[in-house]
Amino acid sequence: MSRGPGAGAFVAGRAPGARQKQTINDRLYLLLRRLLAPLRRAPWWLKVTLVYAAARLVSYGIFLGSAWHADDSPWGGRQPGYLTFINRWDAGWYERIFNNGYPQAIPRDPDGAAYANEWAFYPAFPLLVRGLAAITGWGWPAAGAMMATVAGLAAMLMIYLLFRNFAAPANALWGVAFCAFFPVSAILQVPYAESLGLFFLAAALHLLVRGKYWAAMPVVFLLCVSRPAGVPFAAVVALHLALRWRRRHQEPFPARDVIAAVVLTAFSAVMAFAWMLTAWWVTGERNAYTDTETAWRGGGGLVLFKPWFEAGVDLVGPLWGPVLPVLLVVIAALCFNARAARRIGPELLGWSGMYLLYLLAVLHPQSSTFRMLLPMFPLALAAVFLSPARAYRWCVLAMFTLLQIVWVEWLWQWVAITTGQTWPP
Incomplete structure (x- = not known):
């Protein structure tokens, strides 16, 4: 069976007369590329x-x-x-x-x-x-x-x-x-x-x-x-030190670097409590900082992790409420184990995990929690790698x-x- 003279054009995916014709989108795209070319x-x-x-x-x-x-x-x-x-x-x-x-x-x-x-x-x-x-x-x-x-x-x-x-x-x-x-x-x-x-x-x-x-x-x-941010940063420095020590046979870890890394770990741990100690020194009250922080949640003292379980109960009731923080940790662990996340390196991934754990330990979940997630910015690079x-x-x-x-x-x-x-x- 013979084909008409225009059939080949349709088979090739182009309508008759459409060859060499640029659409408005094509022209705009080319114009934009020319305008942005110097930025390259x-x-x-x-x-x-x-x-x-x-x-x-x-x-x-x-x-x-x-x-x-x-x-x-x-x-x-x-x-x-x-x-x-x-x-x-x-x-x-x-x-x-x-x-x-x-x-x-x-x-x-x-x-x-x-x-x-x-x-x-x-x-x-x-x-x-x-x-x-x-x-x-x-x-x-x-x-x-x-x-x-x-x-x-x-x-x-x-x-x-x-x-x-x-x-x-x-x-x-x-x-x-x-x-x-x-x-x-x-x-x-x-x-x-x-x-x-x-x-x-x-x-x-x-x-x-x-x-x-x-x-x-x-x-x-x-x-x-x-x-x-001192507590999670001290933790990630300790993680970095442990990883470098473990790889010391494949990657040189000279004594001067070992000493410097240990000192940085100790210094970060001390600085994690520096502001708390400053508040104590100025006011003469040992619990000055922690009492101030918990004032925003109605007092009651600082009890690690407890506010997240209380928030879960408030959201979905006493049966499933305590499961919500655990579910959050499981989801975070799965995300951190993704291939794209592992590409950002153990220090950046470790910081994100340590900081999230720190928030779970000390933060009272509220609307400000969204803002508190900003220091987990290394995950932006993991999102790019997706x-x-x-x-x-x-x-x-x-x-x-x-x-x-x-x-x-x-x-x-x-x-x-x-x-x-x-x-x-």
Whole structure:
């Protein structure tokens, strides 16, 4: 049976006359490639800066949109400006430290229970903001937001260098993009200590991975006066030391490095308790820090792991409630054992696991828990390793952006609930 003259074109997958014809999408794609071509040759730090700037502009727009329909709150009236809108919650506590420092005694109610107070917040961020304010003459809102935003850029630059120990430049840059657009990444431009702590954490992990133990010590000190990360970091240093000792026959581990690694492990363990000891020394109260931390959960003292089981019972009842934390640990273990996760190296994977265990031990689960997950940023590189497909990676960024809108709208607004206050970010 003969075929018509146009049949071959259809068999080849092209309609008659469609050859050499570019669609609008093709032309737009080629135009975009030409516009972005110079960036391919740009230095890595410029690429990271542009990714971070784009992410922060997105967060800025989300904050403005949320502030536009915000109601009255304890921090300002309706439709506050950008700096007023982001200067709430923990930013207010940092502002108190910026202005007045720390109290000499823990404020307590007539029954002796501690009130929420400044000792729950670490000093590095407000002290640096005070220095910036002294130089520029800015007040807390502008100086705090600028310090947080710049520290966030420093964190992304350091995260890229850290990721380059395990990934090619393109994958490391995608890992930075996942961090910069993460659903809670808007906190990196808010007067909180998250961005500063993230920078010191990434720097400390980078120096640890590279075996620069002495250089890591001042960075660990700054990390431990920025955010409460000393306990899991000391654990990951001990893990690194054990792994290097185990591989000493295949990979040289000279005595000077052994000594430096042991000293770093001990120093990290001491710094894990440095702020707690400082609060004790200043106030004269041994439980000053722990009483302050538990004040946000209604007192009762610090009992490891217990709050997660209580939260599980509150969510699904006494039968299945205690199973929820165990299920979380099982899911985390399966994720950490995935091939993509193992590619980020034992130190980064170990940090993520140790930090999660630390949160399970000491954190009272609440809406702020989402923000507390940001130090597990090494898993962003594992997410990049899941697939090289650009469609997957762009979908992740789109999903993160949508979830960021949800996070800001849900937690940054002041909406009274039955307890008389809203959920904090």
